[in-house]
Amino acid sequence: MKFPRHLTPSGPQGSELLARERQQATFNPTDLSYFLYGKEHLERQSRLLALIEHDPVFDKSKRYYSSREERLRHALGKEKRLVELMMEHRWAYTDISVAEYLIDESGPFTLHRAMFIPTLQGQCDEQQRRKFLDRALNYEIIGCYAQTELGHGSNVQGIETTATYLPETREFELHSPTLTASKWWIGSLGIAATHAVVVARLITQGRDYGPHTFVVPIRSLDDHRPLPGITVGDVGPKFGVNTIDNGYLLFDHYRIPHDHMLAKYARVTPEGGEYVKPPNAKLGYGTMIYVRASIVRGVGLYLARAATIATRYAAVRRQFADEQGAGAGEMQVINYTTLQHRLFPAIAQAYALLITGQWMMQMYEEFTQRLQDGNLEMLADIHASSSGLKSLTSNIAIAGTETCRRACGGHGFSAFSGLTTFYADVLPNVTWEGDNYILTQQTTRYLLKTFRSVV
Amino acid sequence: MKFPRHLTPSGPQGSELLARERQQATFNPTDLSYFLYGKEHLERQSRLLALIEHDPVFDKSKRYYSSREERLRHALGKEKRLVELMMEHRWAYTDISVAEYLIDESGPFTLHRAMFIPTLQGQCDEQQRRKFLDRALNYEIIGCYAQTELGHGSNVQGIETTATYLPETREFELHSPTLTASKWWIGSLGIAATHAVVVARLITQGRDYGPHTFVVPIRSLDDHRPLPGITVGDVGPKFGVNTIDNGYLLFDHYRIPHDHMLAKYARVTPEGGEYVKPPNAKLGYGTMIYVRASIVRGVGLYLARAATIATRYAAVRRQFADEQGAGAGEMQVINYTTLQHRLFPAIAQAYALLITGQWMMQMYEEFTQRLQDGNLEMLADIHASSSGLKSLTSNIAIAGTETCRRACGGHGFSAFSGLTTFYADVLPNVTWEGDNYILTQQTTRYLLKTFRSVV
Numbered sequence: 001m002k003f004p005r006h007l008t009p010s011g012p013q014g015s016e017l018l019a020r021e022r023q024q025a026t027f028n029p030t031d032l033s034y035f036l037y038g039k040e041h042l043e044r045q046s047r048l049l050a051l052i053e054h055d056p057v058f059d060k061s062k063r064y065y066s067s068r069e070e071r072l073r074h075a076l077g078k079e080k081r082l083v084e085l086m087m088e089h090r091w092a093y094t095d096i097s098v099a100e101y102l103i104d105e106s107g108p109f110t111l112h113r114a115m116f117i118p119t120l121q122g123q124c125d126e127q128q129r130r131k132f133l134d135r136a137l138n139y140e141i142i143g144c145y146a147q148t149e150l151g152h153g154s155n156v157q158g159i160e161t162t163a164t165y166l167p168e169t170r171e172f173e174l175h176s177p178t179l180t181a182s183k184w185w186i187g188s189l190g191i192a193a194t195h196a197v198v199v200a201r202l203i204t205q206g207r208d209y210g211p212h213t214f215v216v217p218i219r220s221l222d223d224h225r226p227l228p229g230i231t232v233g234d235v236g237p238k239f240g241v242n243t244i245d246n247g248y249l250l251f252d253h254y255r256i257p258h259d260h261m262l263a264k265y266a267r268v269t270p271e272g273g274e275y276v277k278p279p280n281a282k283l284g285y286g287t288m289i290y291v292r293a294s295i296v297r298g299v300g301l302y303l304a305r306a307a308t309i310a311t312r313y314a315a316v317r318r319q320f321a322d323e324q325g326a327g328a329g330e331m332q333v334i335n336y337t338t339l340q341h342r343l344f345p346a347i348a349q350a351y352a353l354l355i356t357g358q359w360m361m362q363m364y365e366e367f368t369q370r371l372q373d374g375n376l377e378m379l380a381d382i383h384a385s386s387s388g389l390k391s392l393t394s395n396i397a398i399a400g401t402e403t404c405r406r407a408c409g410g411h412g413f414s415a416f417s418g419l420t421t422f423y424a425d426v427l428p429n430v431t432w433e434g435d436n437y438i439l440t441q442q443t444t445r446y447l448l449k450t451f452r453s454v455v
Numbered sequence: 456m457k458f459p460r461h462l463t464p465s466g467p468q469g470s471e472l473l474a475r476e477r478q479q480a481t482f483n484p485t486d487l488s489y490f491l492y493g494k495e496h497l498e499r500q501s502r503l504l505a506l507i508e509h510d511p512v513f514d515k516s517k518r519y520y521s522s523r524e525e526r527l528r529h530a531l532g533k534e535k536r537l538v539e540l541m542m543e544h545r546w547a548y549t550d551i552s553v554a555e556y557l558i559d560e561s562g563p564f565t566l567h568r569a570m571f572i573p574t575l576q577g578q579c580d581e582q583q584r585r586k587f588l589d590r591a592l593n594y595e596i597i598g599c600y601a602q603t604e605l606g607h608g609s610n611v612q613g614i615e616t617t618a619t620y621l622p623e624t625r626e627f628e629l630h631s632p633t634l635t636a637s638k639w640w641i642g643s644l645g646i647a648a649t650h651a652v653v654v655a656r657l658i659t660q661g662r663d664y665g666p667h668t669f670v671v672p673i674r675s676l677d678d679h680r681p682l683p684g685i686t687v688g689d690v691g692p693k694f695g696v697n698t699i700d701n702g703y704l705l706f707d708h709y710r711i712p713h714d715h716m717l718a719k720y721a722r723v724t725p726e727g728g729e730y731v732k733p734p735n736a737k738l739g740y741g742t743m744i745y746v747r748a749s750i751v752r753g754v755g756l757y758l759a760r761a762a763t764i765a766t767r768y769a770a771v772r773r774q775f776a777d778e779q780g781a782g783a784g785e786m787q788v789i790n791y792t793t794l795q796h797r798l799f800p801a802i803a804q805a806y807a808l809l810i811t812g813q814w815m816m817q818m819y820e821e822f823t824q825r826l827q828d829g830n831l832e833m834l835a836d837i838h839a840s841s842s843g844l845k846s847l848t849s850n851i852a853i854a855g856t857e858t859c860r861r862a863c864g865g866h867g868f869s870a871f872s873g874l875t876t877f878y879a880d881v882l883p884n885v886t887w888e889g890d891n892y893i894l895t896q897q898t899t900r901y902l903l904k905t906f907r908s909v910v
Contacts, residue, residue: 004686004705007634009606010615064692067522151464153865155775158785160465179462185865231459237519239868239875250459320610330613338892410608410640410886413694420694431865437793 014316017332021315036354041098048099051089057081058103064415068242072191075107075243079192083109083139101301106244106425108192109142114294115287116143116188119197122286123213123262131259132195132215141221144188145287146249147199147211151180154438156199156211161251163214163261165204167273170258172214174200174251183249185432190234190245194219197262198249204273213262213284218249229254240424280376285383286368291433292386293364297357299397302426303404304350306419310343310404313411343407346400353393360389380446388443391436394429401426469771472787476770491809496553503554506544512536513558519870523692527646530562530698534647538564538594556756561699561880564597566642569749570742571598574652577741578668578717586714587650587670596676599643600742601704602654602666606635609893611654611666616706618669618716620659622728625713627669629655629706638704640887645689645700649674652717653704659728668717668739673704684709695879735831740838741823746888747841748819752812754852757881758859759805761874765798765859768866798862801855808848815844835901843898846891849884856881 022029033042052058057077066074082103086096096113100106120133120143135141152159160181163172176182183189189196195217202212218230226232231250238246258270265278278284311334318330333339363385367378405412405419412419430436477484488497507513512532521529537558541551551568555561575588575598590596607614615636618627631637638644644651650672657667673685681687686705693701713725720733733739766789773785788794818840822833860867860874867874885891 002686003688004631004707007631007637007705009635010633065523067525068520070522148865151773153774155785158774158776176459176462178465180464182462231457233458235869237870239870239878250462252459318606319608319613321613330610338896406885409890410603410883413883413886414690415692415694423694428865428868430861431868435864441793 012329017316018312021334036351044095045098045102048095049102051085052099052102055081060104063105063421068237071243072108072245075105076192078103078105079107079109082107106187106241108188108190108243108245109139110244111144111187111189112136112142112192114187114291115145116193116195116197118290119145119213119262119287120215123264123284125263125267127259128215128262128264136195141194142188142192143195143197143215144186144193144247145199146183146186146189146196146216148183148185149180150182150184150248151178154435159199159201159211161198161200163198163200163202163212165202165258165268165273166255167271169255170270171255172258172261174198174214174216174254174256176250176252181250183247184235185246186249187244187246189218189232189247189249191247192245193247194221194224196249202261202266202268202275204268204275207275209266209275209277212266214256215260215262216251216254216256227254238428240421240427280379282376282379282383285379286371288433289367289382289386290364292390293360295429295433296360296386296389296393297354299394299426299429300350300353300357302422303346303353303397303400306401306404306422307343307347307350309418310407310412311347313408313417314339314343317409317411339407342403346403349396349400353397356389356393360386384443384446387434387439390429390433391439391443394426395436398423398426398430467784472771473767476789491806499550500553500557503550504557506540507554507557510536515559518560518876523697526698527563527700530560531647533558533560534562534564537562561642561696563643563645563647563698563700564594565699566599566644567591567597567647569642569746570600571643571648571650571652573745574600574668574717574742575670578719578739580718580722582714583670583717583719591650596649597643597647598650598652598670599641599648599702600654601638601641601644601651601671603638603640604635605637605639605703606633609890614654614656614666616653616655618653618655618657618667620657620713620723620728621710622726624710625725626710627713627716629653629669629671629709629711631705631707636705638702639690640701641704642699642701644673644687644702644704646702647700648702649676649679651704657716657721657723657730659723659730662730664721664730664732667721669711670715670717671706671709671711682709693883695876695882735834737831737834737838740834741826743888744822744837744841745819747845748815750884750888751815751841751844751848752809754849754881754884755805755808755812757877758801758808758852758855761856761859761877762798762802762805764873765862765867766802768863768872769794769798772864772866794862797858801858804851804855808852811844811848815841839898839901842889842894845884845888846894846898849881850891853878853881853885 058081062074063071082099085091085099089095091099100110117133117136120129120136124133132141136143147156147159149159149161160176160178161183162175162177164175165172183198186196195215198214198216199211200214202209217227218232219226229252231252233248235246235248258268261268265283267276268274269276314334315332317333319333320331322329322331334343363382367382370378401419401423405417405423408417408419411417415421513536517529518526537551537554540546540554544550546554555565572588572591575584575591579588587596591598602611602614604614604616615631615633616638617630617632619630620627638653641651650670653669653671654666655669657664672682673687674681684707686707688703690701690703713723716723720738722731723729724731769789770787772788774788775786777784777786789798818837822837825833856874856878860872860878863872863874866872870876
C-alpha cells in the first residue's frame, strides 16, 4: 500500500511559517551559537559529523523498532566502530565526547570512558597507570565502576562487599556475603566489561577500614567468559538508557594480587598488611565531582534540544480560528499565551543550564589544577556546588523536557518526536550519582555551616 | 552461569519487615477493600483471575524484552483468547473490563470496546443497531473511533475530512483533501479494525454542516486488506501503550451507502439530501463524557498500584544507620520524614481519586438514565465535571506515579519495578480525550458562567 505522496498539509506550509518566525529574530543565531558553544567546538562538531553521519553502523532509523537485545547488539557495533575511528584519526578526549553526543545513544563502553578511566586517572599510582590506565585508554581492557550494591546506594559506607588482605599470598580476597551485597546497576558491566573498579570494604589485620577501590578482572581476555568465582550479568530492561548494559556482580572468595588495590592515596603494605591512610579521606571524591559537574552540562543539552523541537512545532502547529488574523486559517499555537507561559520558561531554563554547566566545568578545572599542587581549599565548596547543582539542574531539565513534550500535544507522545527518548534518558539523573533528595540535604548542610562560620 | 541461590539479603528479611508493618495497621484491610471496590467486584476479580492467570497466552514475563512488533503480535493473540473466553463464559460487560484490568496491557481491540461500541450504542438508529452494533458485539467486525486528524486535535470543528452526499447514488463520498486531513492516532486502527466510526464534515446540498459520524468499512472481511480508496496503517512506536495499534487513515473519494451515516440524532434525507438537524447539538458528546468519566477512575487505579509498590518497597529498603534503633542495622526508609513527605500524599491521593472515580461514574449513570427520558438537564454540569476532573485527576495521578517511582530510588528505574510502565501508560491521559489545558479552560468558563448566573 502506497502512502499518497501527492498530498501536502493544508497551507500555509510549515517551512513558510518557520521562515517567517526566523525572520523576526532580533539577534544573529550564529553569534548566539558561538557564545553558547564556542566556534572551535562547533567546527569540531561539523568535522566529526561529516565523518560519522553516513556510516551505516551509526544509523538511527531502527532505534524505536528493535528489542533490547537487538539494540544492545547494535550498540556494541557502534562502540567498536567508534574505537576504530578514534584510533584512525587520533581523536582527542573532546573529539570522543562530541562524537558520542552526535550519536546520541549511550553504549556499553560509555561508563568505561565516563567512570572507569577517570577513576584510574585519579587513583592509580605510577605503576598502576601503566598496568591498567594505558591498557584502558587503548581499549585492551574495558572497565566499569562498581560501587552501588543491590541493597546499598546512597549510604556508600554501608556496602557489604569485602576485600580481605591475605599477607601470606599477598592477595585480596573479594567476597559477596549476602544477596544485598551484589554490585547492581553498574553501567558497562552487563556485557562489555573485562575489568571493574570495585568499591569494597578493606579488611586487613582483622580490622574493617571501610570502602576502598580495587581493579578486578572479571571476564577472560581470551573468550570473554566470567572468570571462576565471578557471577556477572545484565540487570535487565529499564525506563531509558537501554543501550547501556547495567549489570550485577558477585564474588565468591575471589582473589586478586596486592597491586590491584588503587594505591595513589590509601594503601596496604604488602608484607604485613599494615594500612596506610590517605592524606585526606575525601581525595577519592574526585571522580564523583567530575561526573556531577558533567551532569550539570549534560542535562542542559537535553532541555535545549527538547525546547528547540517544541518551539519549532509550536510555530508550525495551528489550532482554532485565528480571530485576530486576516485569513480564515487557524492560529499558530506559539501565539497562545497559555502555550508561551509553558514553553518560554523552558527555553530560558535551557540557556541558564548551559551557562551554569560551563561555569561548573571551569570550577572543576580550577579545582583539579590546584589539586595538582596539593591545594585542597576548593574541595568542600566544589563538592557542595556540584551536588547542589546536579540536583537543581536535573530537576529543572526533566520537568522542562516533559513540559516541552506535553506542549507538542499528541504528537509529543510519538517516539518520532524524539522527546520521549530525551525524557526517559535524562530521567535517571535525579537518582544516579547521588539521589537528588540526599544531595540537596548535603548542600543545605554545607550552606548552613558556612552561614554559621560567617555570622 | 548460575546465580548463587544460597544467598539471602542481609537481615532482617523483607517479609519480616512487611509483616511487622502490617501488624501495626489500625484497620481491617479487607473492610477497606470492600469499601473501595465492593465485595461483588472483588469476588468477580478472583473468579476471573483464576480463569486467566495460568493461560500461557496472558503470560506477562516477556513484556519488557520484546520488540514492538512481537508485542503487537502477542497482544493480538491475547485479544483472540479474550473473545473466546468472553463467548465461552458469556461474560457481562463488567467481566470483560475486569479481565482487561487484570491482563493490564491494552491491546488492538481496546478501542473497539472503549470507543467503537459505545459510539454505536449512542448514535445508531434501530436499523443501524442490527447492522453494526450487533456485529460489533459479536466481534464479526472490529472498529475504532476516527476523529483526530494529523493537523486537528483539540479543535474538532477544524477537521478537514469531508463526507459529501451524492443523492443520485444515495452515497456519501469520503475524502482526505490534504495531508493534515489524515486521521491520526486512532487506537485499534493500525492493524485490527475492519470498520471505523469516522468523524467527517457533512456536505450536502452544497453546504458544509461540520463534523458528523459515519460507519466506514476500511478492510476486507475476507482477507483483511485495505479496501480500494483506503490508505491505512500504524503510526509507529510511542512512549507507552505500545500494544495499542494507533493508526492513520486517508480516503481517496471513497464511497459508502446512505445508511452508514449514524442517524439517531442528525440525518440526511435519502432522496434530496436534506439535512435534518439533531434535537440538541451536544447529544453526540455522550461517548466523550463516558470516556472522560472512565479516565477519572482509571488513573486512580494506576496511582493506587504505584503507591502500593512504593510503600512496600519503602518498608523493605533500609539505608543509613538507625540512630534511634537498638541494633546496628540500617533504618527502613519509610521511617524517614523526607520520604513520608513524598509518599504519604500519593497514598492519600490514590484514595481520593478512587472515590472521585466512583462518584463520577454514578453521576454518569444518573445522566444516562435521565437522557433516556429526554432530560438534558445534567448535560452542561456533567460535561464540565467530567472535563475538569479528567484534567485534575490525570495530572495528580501522573505526578504521583512519578513521585512513587523516584521514591524507589534506582530500583524504580528498572522495568521490573512495574512503575516505568505505569508512568508511560498513564501519561497520555493528559493529552487524549481532550488536552488538559483546554479542558481546564472549558471547566473554568462553565464555573464562571454558573457564578454569574447565581450572583
